[in-house]
Amino acid sequence: MLRQEAASLSSSPRWTPSRRDAPPCGRTLASASRPSTEGAMADRSSSSSSPAPASAPGSSFGNKRSYATHRAASSFPVGTSSSSARDTTYPHTFRTPLSAGNPQRSGHKSWTPQVGYSATSSAVSAHAPSVIVAVVEGRGLARGEIGMASIDLKSPQIMLSQFADNTTYAKAITKLHALSPLEIIMSNTACVMGNSTKLFTLITENFKNVNFTTVQRKYFNETKGLEYIEQLCIAEFNSVLMEVQSRYYCLAAAAALLKYVEFIQNSVYAPKSLKIYFQGSEQTAMIDSSSAQTLELLVNNQDYRSNHTLFGVLNYTKTAGGSRRLRSNILEPLVDVETISMRLDCVQELLQDEELFFGLQSVISRFLDTEQLLSVLVQIPKQDTVNAAESKITNLIYLKHTLELVEPLKVTLKNCSTPLLRAYYGSLEDHRFGLILDKIKTVINDDARYMKGCLNMRTQKCYAVRSNISEFLDIARRTYTEIVDDIAGMIAQLAEKYSLPLRTSFSSSRGFFIQMATDCAALSSDQLPSEFIKISKVKNSYSFTSADLIKMNERCQESLREIYHMTYMIVCKLLSEIYEHIHCLYKLSDTVSMLDMLLSFAHACTLSDYVRPEFTDTLAIKQGWHPILEKISAEKPVANNTYITEGSNVLIITGPNMSGKSTYLKQIALCQIMAQIGSYVPAEYASFRIAAQIFTRISTDDDIETNSSTFMKEMKEIAYILHNANDKSLILIDELGRGTNTEEGIGISYAVCEHLLSIKAFTLFTTHFLELCHIDALYLNVENMHFEVQHVKNTSRNKDAILYTYKLSRGLTEEKNYAKSTELP
Incomplete structure (x- = not known):
């Protein structure tokens, strides 16, 4: 199908993605062998009158020969380098409203890994943006139906998603935040200047540092998308065809995404080489970007370089794949109790079997980035260059190194008892691992292996092939x-x-x-x-x-x-x-990354007294504490109890400033997330109700970029929560109404509480408005709690000083006018 399409493109105007708000600049998306800016511009200007040949480097797709033919005829022009978008700028620069006024950002170039991208990336570089997402929305009566297709350039996997969204597009924005995209592709009809869609406007507002590319609407073609999937999806995952056959918008997004990625990568994916799967929005919990930032899930709010985050607490992974999986799980926790319980069983066995724990850790730490290795192996460069050749040779050595670790990993898992670990052991018994390794060893030297150091690795590549073969x-x-x-x-x-x-x-x-x-x-x-x-x-x-x-x-x-x-x-x-057997590496990649994450959970448990959580219809935590605060503090944080049920689903918490209210709210959310990703939690006992959404409203700062005052920001965030919350939500609200006068603040807080009481969402609501506490006289499903403080006599100033205990107790606070205890005159 790709070859036929390439032929058709040779007789039609070339397909070039466009970018908005900037004049043409730089080179076209052609190969690195065309360095001249003037030549590229001339090519662009003449493309409409003189179509580019199908094999031209700058065309949408070159003439894609078969794998064997493509290789047999390979030869390298001396001095050429691999075609990489690192050294290429796009025909037009597509700027967001913010970057348009910033000369340092207006020329921001999109970056894509070259064909020879290393499979030895660290866990840190594993989180560098490398995901390209295509987004399309239905029109007319189908408006609000969102289709997405995304591919990580470090991993040959395409995720498809389609869901119905409301007018706030909360699901779409949250999904994009979880993907952390390098680039977003949308239809040019959605981005028309002065008449852009609401979805496009919201995405550009929320992703100011992300590149946006528009392509013609005709490339969002569901028929072509289905053809792509039939051609590229490996046999083990072809059930996705049944899932997406009637989901036209994710198919349309897939068509535009694959065309664009092959265009900028200057390579095509080999037939039956990609893992393609469908992920519905109901399969994971939703955590919006504001909540993720407030809770410090991935980035510390004081210092972005600090590891004092939930990710930092749990991240003891040894591979880049394990680190990426942990990150994605934290942003999108599971909602299926059975899957979570299977993970917890594995963590429990790892903690109980010391030999298994250290044996697995030793083997897993020797794996390279299997996903990235696969990504390089399944791509066929349109142009044979020295760099492309060097990359293939290097990655074949990496493949041999990876396959040699399968047997030690299988031996380590042999005596496991939990179902999930047994399943991973079963996946390693695939005969294709041995078959591929045997074929490699007939050509590649036994002592060819991955080594650190550029000279060592160059030597390995030179002498990789056995003597007497050529x-x-x-x-x-x-x-x-x-x-x-x-x-x-x-x-x-x-x-x-x-x-x-x-x-x-x-x-x-x-x-x-x-x-x-x-x-x-x-x-x-x-x-x-x-x-x-x-x-x-x-x-x-x-x-x-x-x-x-x-x-x-x-x-x-x-x-x-x-x-x-x-x-x-x-x-x-x-x-x-x-090549026909290489697809078993997808299972190996999943196995290694999951085992790495589970080992990381077990490692975190050994450093603190975490407990295995249960899942019921009640949120009950006995003596739980804040996991990040424990990492920061020299002493163990003060532990507190929590109890929320459907019959008492709202806790109103009072107490003086600095008594621990905000920290307590964050603690509950972090423990909920840890439990839903399959980790033990910091408590003596913990029971959770599965949360389908986690909402927080804690920050009270002004937002200068959007010209929002504290009060306006509060109202926007609380409106977002009220529009999207349901009876499966966990909601944390900290001192609502501080941005306005007391009377209005009490009225707003009272109205919000009444709504949350009615929908049965589990809610923790901190406030300084003691009048709000009297709502328990009208509703049975609300309970008042407060943080205790003690008064200690200060003999030097002859007045009482406040001693914070950080302990949560029943009832409302009795503290009033506590500013008298401060140093203020």
């Missing part, structure tokens, strides 16, 4: 070895000639260079021999090169290109043989 490759490798030996010999001769302690060093940017030992650092650069050039001093050592060494580095690079070219053809032939 006579020309063996000759090229001997030539390369001779050159490297000549470089080492030349530097040894220079050291002897000048009586200097010189040694051979290597870096990926400079190649081989000379470094002088630190004990001669007192020598000035002027005293060095004249044939040494490009001298630089780093700490207590000198680095430099020579004209002869530069020439030898060039010979070395030329030899490497030949080696990579011949190795690439052998590797591609091998990949074509194992």
Whole structure:
């Protein structure tokens, strides 16, 4: 289907995504072999009168040859680099209203990983934005029906979603926040200047630092979307076809997304290579972005670099995939009790079996980023370059390293008893793992493995293929070895000639260079021999090169290109043989990331006295404490009890400022989230009712960007909660009505309380309005609580001082006029 489409595109105007509010700038989305801005602009201007050939690098899709043919004919133009959107700017810059006035942000370029993106990324870089999302909304009577399709460029998985949203588009905004997109694609009809849709307006307001791209509405084609899924989805997940067959909007979004991604990546996905799945909005709990920020789920509000967050409390993952899974689970907790209980069973077994815990941790820590590895393997570059070849060779070595860990992982899980761990053990018994590894070992050397260090890894790539498979490759490798030996010999001769302690060093940017030992650092650069050039001093050592060494580095690079070219053809032939079996790696990726997250939960439990939660129709916590506060404090935080039922679903909490009200609210929400992702919680006993939504209204700051006062911001947030809350919600409201006068504040708080009482949502409501506490005389399902304080005699000032106990008790506070106890005159 893709080849037919490429042919049709060759006779039609080229498809180019557009960006708003800026004049044309930079290069078109063409390959890196067309560096000229003027040439790219000329190509754009002439595209309507002279259609680009289907094989042109800048066309929507090149002529996509079959996998084997594409590989057999591969050859590398000397000096070319892989086509990467890192070095490419778009035909138009699409700016948000905020960035339009900011010269530093108005030229913000979209970034996409290149074909050779490393599978060894750290857990930190694992969270760098790499998700592209296509969003489309129904028209006419279908307005409010939202279709989404997203793909993580680090992982070959497409998530489809379709749901009915209300006029606030709460579900759509929350979903996008959870995805943390790099770029959002929408139809050009939704983004018409002066006549844009409400959905587009809300998305641009909420995602000011995200790139927006518009494409013509015709590319949101549900028929093409279904064809893409039929062609690209692997057999293990083809049940998604039944789920999305009548969901036209997510299919339309998928069509536009895949066309756009293949366009900017300058590569296509191989047939039957992607994991495509449907995720309904009802499968996870909804936590809006404001609540996620208030609760410090991922980012600390005082210091964005700090790990004093819920993610920081729970993150002891060893792999990038495990770290990503933990992040997504925190933002979208589970709502299925059976699935949560299975996770808790696993954590319990890990805690009880020390040998299993440390054995798993040892094996999991050796895995690379399997999802990212898959992403590289399933892409077929439109243009064969040295970088593309090097990437394939590297990732085949990573694949061998990963598959060699399957057996140790299976041995570790062999005696597990919980159903989920047994299921993971069963998935590792797939015979395809051994089949792929055997085929790889017939071509790749047994000692070829992942190693740290650019020179070590370069050596592994050069000698990855076994000897005697290609006579020309063996000759090229001997030539390369001779050159490297000549470089080492030349530097040894220079050291002897000048009586200097010189040694051979290597870096990926400079190649081989000379470094002088630190004990001669007192020598000035002027005293060095004249044939040494490009001298630089780093700490207590000198680095430099020579004209002869530069020439030898060039010979070395030329030899490497030949080696990579011949190795690439052998590797591609091998990949074509194992490709039909490679889909088992999706299961392996899921298994490793989930085990890593469960190990992280167990690790967190060993550092504190957490307890396994239960799930009932009651929120009951005995002696629970704030998990982030525990991480920060030298002493264990004060623990408190909580009890909310359907018959008493609203707690009104009073107490002086700084008595612990806001911290207590956050503590309840954090414990609820921890329980719903399958973690133990900080308490002596904990029982939770599943929350389908978690809402908070705690911040009271002005919002200068939207010109909102404290009161306006309060009203916007409380209106959002009232529109979206139901009987399955957990709602935390902190001192509503502070932004207006007392009389109006009491009236607003009273009305909000009455509404929440009527819908049976579990609500914790803190306030300084003692008049609100009398609502318990009218409604049986409300209870008053307060934070205790003690008065201690201050002999130096002859007045009482307040001692905060941070203990929650029944009834309303009796504290009044407590400002008298302060230092104020």
